[in-house]
Structure formats: structure tokens, C-alpha cells
Amino acid sequence: MYLLLLVTFNVVNAHFELQAPPSRGFDDAKEPNSPCGGFDSVGKITDFPISQGRATCLFYDGDGTLTFYFAPNQNSSFIQVSDNQTYSALANVQKTIDVNLTRANATVGSQGVLQAVFAIAPGSGSGSWYQCSDIKITNDVRASSVANVSPHISAIALFVCFISALLFY
Numbered sequence: 001m002y003l004l005l006l007v008t009f010n011v012v013n014a015h016f017e018l019q020a021p022p023s024r025g026f027d028d029a030k031e032p033n034s035p036c037g038g039f040d041s042v043g044k045i046t047d048f049p050i051s052q053g054r055a056t057c058l059f060y061d062g063d064g065t066l067t068f069y070f071a072p073n074q075n076s077s078f079i080q081v082s083d084n085q086t087y088s089a090l091a092n093v094q095k096t097i098d099v100n101l102t103r104a105n106a107t108v109g110s111q112g113v114l115q116a117v118f119a120i121a122p123g124s125g126s127g128s129w130y131q132c133s134d135i136k137i138t139n140d141v142r143a144s145s146v147a148n149v150s151p152h153i154s155a156i157a158l159f160v161c162f163i164s165a166l167l168f169y
């Protein structure tokens, strides 16, 4: 009986943790508390790209919809910066989703709070779970469009054609 209770307790109190960028902290019992799951002080600040961000959460369990939001500080209005991702029957699995801070008119060099909200699916519970990470916004590191890359590819293709032509004639 005691073992059964222990197992039940673990399942009910697992939830999810924002891993990248790292969360301010994770406390399963406080995770339903908006806006930051019980962690209301600014923590470690992590560099995060303005439009090509990727955020990873580890789900211990859960059924619902994950969405990311951004605000300059946790007392201002959070604005949605990712698409909604709906998951079911999550169990010890990582999920990574795209985050675009330009959706919140964020600017390079500024600092703010990235918030992960997991809205629990009706039928498997109620309310939401919250995680926050403190970020400093940087320029994107990857090439921003395919158009920038294709001239190089064309040049390489031409060169290969030229060499092939030399070899075959």
C-alpha cells in the first residue's frame, strides 16, 4: 500500500522542466503558479537568438499544449512567441520547439523572460504549469534565408560542371 502511494505521488508530482535555455528553477508543487512556477527572482541570464531560437523541455508526464511567451520582465504582459504544440501521454521525453522573439517585438541586446506554459488538457486535469528562463537577446547565428545560400550553391554547381566538362572532353 505504501509503495502504491509512493508511485502515485511521483506520477502526480512530476510535470515538466524547461532545460534550454535553463529554467530559473523547478518545483513540481509550485509549477501551477503563474507566471514562473514559483520562481519570481531573476536567475542566470542565457544568450538567446532573436528569431531562430530553439527551446527544449523535459516532460516527466503530461497531456496538453505547450506554448512559449516573452516579456521584458515577469510583471509585464507576456506575448506568444511560438506556435502551440499539443502533446499527449508524455513520459520522460524531451520536446524542442521553435521560438521567434520578433513576434513580441523584442530587440537585440535587451533582456527579458522566456516563459513556457503547458496548458493541461481537459480530461487529464486543469490549469497550467509554468517555467521561466532569463534571457539576453542576441543576433541569429544561422543564415537567415535560403536565398542567401543559393548563389554559393550555384557557383559550386557551375564549377563542378566546368571540371566535368574538362574531364570528359
Ligand SMILES: [Cu+2]
Residues within 6 Å of the ligand: 011, 012, 013, 014, 015, 016, 060, 061, 062
Ligand atoms: Cu506531473
